[in-house]
Amino acid sequence: xxxxxxxxxxxxxxxxxxxxxxxxxxxxxxxxxxxxxxxxxxxxxxxxxxxxxxxxxxxxxxxxxxxxxxxxxxxxxxxxxxxxxxxxxxxxxxxxxxxxxxxxxxxxxxxxxxxxxxxxxxxxxxxxxxxxxxxxxxxxxxxxxxxxxxxxxxxxxxxxxxxxxxxxxxxxxxxxxxxxxxxxxxxxxxxxxxxxxxxxxxxxxxx
Amino acid sequence: xxxxxxxxxxxxxxxxxxxxxxxxxxxxxxxxxxxxxxxxxxxxxxxxxxxxxxxxxxxxxxxxxxxxxxxxxxxxxxxxxxxxxxxxxxxxxxxxxxxxxxxxxxxxxxxxxxxxxxxxxxxxxxxxxxxxxxxxxxxxxxxxxxxxxxxxxxxxxxxxxxxxxxxxxxxxxxxxxxxxxxxxxxxxxxxxxxxxxxxxxxxxxxxxxxxxxxxxxxxxxxxxxxxxxxxxxxxxxxxxxxxxxxxxxxxxxxxxxxx
Numbered sequence: 335x336x337x338x339x340x341x342x343x344x345x346x347x348x349x350x351x352x353x354x355x356x357x358x359x360x361x362x363x364x365x366x367x368x369x370x371x372x373x374x375x376x377x378x379x380x381x382x383x384x385x386x387x388x389x390x391x392x393x394x395x396x397x398x399x400x401x402x403x404x405x406x407x408x409x410x411x412x413x414x415x416x417x418x419x420x421x422x423x424x425x426x427x428x429x430x431x432x433x434x435x436x437x438x439x440x441x442x443x444x445x446x447x448x449x450x451x452x453x454x455x456x457x458x459x460x461x462x463x464x465x466x467x468x469x470x471x472x473x474x475x476x477x478x479x480x481x482x483x484x485x486x487x488x489x490x491x492x493x494x495x496x497x498x499x500x501x502x503x504x505x506x507x508x509x510x511x512x513x514x515x516x517x518x519x520x521x522x523x524x525x526x527x528x529x530x531x532x533x534x535x536x537x538x539x540x541x
Numbered sequence: 542x543x544x545x546x547x548x549x550x551x552x553x554x555x556x557x558x559x560x561x562x563x564x565x566x567x568x569x570x571x572x573x574x575x576x577x578x579x580x581x582x583x584x585x586x587x588x589x590x591x592x593x594x595x596x597x598x599x600x601x602x603x604x605x606x607x608x609x610x611x612x613x614x615x616x617x618x619x620x621x622x623x624x625x626x627x628x629x630x631x632x633x634x635x636x637x638x639x640x641x642x643x644x645x646x647x648x649x650x651x652x653x654x655x656x657x658x659x660x661x662x663x664x665x666x667x668x669x670x671x672x673x674x675x676x677x678x679x680x681x682x683x684x685x686x687x688x689x690x691x692x693x694x695x696x697x698x699x700x701x702x703x704x705x706x707x708x709x710x711x712x713x714x715x716x717x718x719x720x721x722x723x724x725x726x727x728x729x730x731x732x733x734x735x736x737x738x739x740x741x742x743x744x745x746x747x748x749x750x751x752x753x754x755x756x757x758x759x760x761x762x763x764x765x766x767x768x769x770x771x772x773x774x775x776x777x778x779x780x781x782x783x784x785x786x787x788x789x790x791x792x793x794x795x796x797x798x799x800x
Contacts, residue, residue: 501787
């Protein structure tokens with residue numbers, strides 16, 4: 335759960351960094367997209383070879399992450415069959431209580447996201463055009479802004495929890511440090527991902 | 542101290558035996574002194590019930606000074622009834638001055654499959670004993686106590702070990718956990734024994750055996766939510782769970798961690 339979660343967070347940061355190339359311009363962005371698809375780690379890998387290894391690792395991380403989550407969920411259901419008539423939340427945050435249902439929502443939107451930009455992009459010849467066309471629509475920007483809230487809530491608890499599971503929560507201070515880092519990563523992901531769509535919507539990019 | 546009396550309404554989980562269905566039953570209790578402990582208030586209710594010829598409410602208790610770990614019920618949704626107070630407490634050390642006249646108080650047993658209900662508010666916590674039997678001990682020869690200075694212990698480790706050792710095994714961590722995980726209890730024992738020199742020989746085998754037993758008994762897994770530590774009457778910190786995970790990861794690379 336922890337290891338696969340951290341792999342996925344690392345991917346998100348890498349993905350976010352790549353997206354920001356849209357600010358440099360059409361050529362840079364399309365060239366980067368082309369490099370990802372065909373030239374990454376060429377000539378160690380054949381042209382277009384590494385991307386499939388990369389996708390395979392991502393898929394494996396995602397599947398293992400979901401498998402661990404489902405196992406934990408089923409164990410919890412088995413261990414706690416009768417819920418309390420009255421239950422008060424003392425410590426847990428809203429994001430931590432939304433890890434499971436939130437995870438399902440994320441997985442659902444992920445399918446849509448892959449369909450929108452990878453499987454059936456608006457302009458297969460130019461990723462830049464696809465992105466700019468879609469994010470010129472206010473409802474797509476709003477939709478992604480909301481989806482990202484779910485992503486970042488999941489990352490906020492997940493980041494801290496992953497490090498705690500790996501043994502890094504050694505004291506009250508390290509708890510605070512890990513939680514602060516989790517907030518920074520979550521906010522970074524939010525801002526980094528939402529900047530391009532918002533700038534496209536307001537005509538700062540691609541107009 | 543002025544003797545203030547309050548009238549309250551209790552909603553108590555009544556279940557005649559393990560196999561029969563239970564339900565919440567409402568009992569008004571009048572003239573409760575605010576100096577009473579929560580258990581004394583239950584004693585008062587039981588006296589009234591006995592006089593009326595009804596079955597008294599069964600609940601666990603022993604020392605009534607917060608050190609034995611015997612008592613424990615979920616009061617208004619929090620184990621031991623700490624509620625929003627910053628002070629951690631056991632049920633026996635919770636006093637009626639924390640409640641107001643006219644309050645409706647819901648009292649339920651610990652709810653977790655590994656802690657089956659025996660009767661009313663009494664649950665069977667022998668699952669914790671089984672976790673201890675699996676590895677929560679050190680093997681030493683009995684006899685004269687060894688010279689205390691023979692095995693130096695750094696103060697920081699002794700303190701941390703002792704903090705973890707204050708766990709009284711009441712089960713509030715399991716009751717508080719939405720996953721019904723017993724990780725805080727298990728981790729407290731791992732930390733208590735694993736930081737002292739006497740605990741070293743069995744350290745990496747212990748963690749594997751204890752967590753293996755914990756999982757086999759049907760406790761849930763940890764999500765690092767923090768509810769357990771918040772409900773703990775002894776303020777066992779959440780970081781003992783990281784200590785357990787650390788030992789568990791290390792045990793995979795240690796020869797003496799092999800079963």
